[in-house]
Amino acid sequence: SDHSNFDGRIAQVRGYEGTNPRETQPGGVESAFAPQTIFGLGGNLLSYYFRPGQTVADLSSGSFGSTHPGWVRSTRAGVIFDCVGNCPTPQFVIDPSAPNFAANLAPAPTNLPPPAAVPTGALVFDSFARVNSTFLFEGRGGLGSTEGGSAGLQTWQTGQSPDASQPFGILNSVAVLLSDDTAVAWVPTGSSNGRIDVRVNRNRGRWGGGINTGLSFRVVDAKNYFFAYTTSAPATPGSQILKLGYYLNNARTDLTTGVAMPSTWTTLRVITLPAGDVQVYADGTLVFSTTSSVLASATGAGLFNNSAGLGLVNRWDNFAVFNAP
Numbered sequence: 001s002d003h004s005n006f007d008g009r010i011a012q013v014r015g016y017e018g019t020n021p022r023e024t025q026p027g028g029v030e031s032a033f034a035p036q037t038i039f040g041l042g043g044n045l046l047s048y049y050f051r052p053g054q055t056v057a058d059l060s061s062g063s064f065g066s067t068h069p070g071w072v073r074s075t076r077a078g079v080i081f082d083c084v085g086n087c088p089t090p091q092f093v094i095d096p097s098a099p100n101f102a103a104n105l106a107p108a109p110t111n112l113p114p115p116a117a118v119p120t121g122a123l124v125f126d127s128f129a130r131v132n133s134t135f136l137f138e139g140r141g142g143l144g145s146t147e148g149g150s151a152g153l154q155t156w157q158t159g160q161s162p163d164a165s166q167p168f169g170i171l172n173s174v175a176v177l178l179s180d181d182t183a184v185a186w187v188p189t190g191s192s193n194g195r196i197d198v199r200v201n202r203n204r205g206r207w208g209g210g211i212n213t214g215l216s217f218r219v220v221d222a223k224n225y226f227f228a229y230t231t232s233a234p235a236t237p238g239s240q241i242l243k244l245g246y247y248l249n250n251a252r253t254d255l256t257t258g259v260a261m262p263s264t265w266t267t268l269r270v271i272t273l274p275a276g277d278v279q280v281y282a283d284g285t286l287v288f289s290t291t292s293s294v295l296a297s298a299t300g301a302g303l304f305n306n307s308a309g310l311g312l313v314n315r316w317d318n319f320a321v322f323n324a325p
Helices: none
Strands: 073-076 079-082 122-126 168-171 174-177 183-188 196-201 214-221 224-232 240-248 251-260 267-272 277-282 285-291 300-305 317-323
Touching: 174 317, 183 214, 183 224, 196 214, 196 300, 214 267, 224 267, 224 300, 240 277, 240 285, 251 285, 300 317
Parallel strands: none
Antiparallel strands: 073 079, 122 317, 168 174, 183 300, 196 267, 196 317, 214 224, 214 300, 224 240, 240 251, 267 277, 277 285
16 A cells, blocks of 8 residues: 555564465455464565565565565555565654564553443443453453343343453454354343343444444354344345344244435344233334244343354444343
């Protein structure tokens, strides 16, 4: 690029050589991955570019059995060209506040805004307003525990061992996807009658980030649960559709796959009743309803990510559970 898209500093990156392996999957270039330091031997990056000199040394694992030392490149009039002899030299600064990525030492936690107030009548509430939890510095991710509600603090469950990398994490007070796959996370809701109103906000950013979100409900475990999520409408760029269904013994059944969502909305909301009724709302608008007795007595609820390739697309904020009317 002949301009900078970054405001701040780059701490960790991951590069590739030749064909990007993520391009073989739909949405693969947007998928989540564990970052690695630019100083790590074996990373696919021309690390020696970050020191003065005319040539660069490829410290990656190489391509087709060989490494590729080469010339430093730059841009002129938007075109990349060789700049041997007159390349701008890198500028180095010592910043004591920066994380020590070379030594794999995490920085001290930053100050966080206080969590949002627990809504009146909430059984469970989580605004995810706590320290970031990602794969950085050998982190495992994870959502920790909810913040409040009459059901008490609840630990998020994923069906994964606590020692394993978790599919969801927290970044800047928003729940984000860390794994590159279908994923579910849930908590017990404390409901005594199975009449549950489950809500979560998407968190829209620029360039299409955070435009979708998803809920799980009637959750028994990681193989048995209902889901409702939004996704981009294939025929109408910029629009979203709703999909709803369930997993039973890890086998998926769709109940609807193409309900149009309103042009603007913030909160995805599902009401589920023990008689089998399911109602899905976008903010206050009912967009779909159906009846299914499958798992109707299950009271777990949480987050849902529907597929790989959604590391930038899906966001979850202000998760809440109420007793349904």
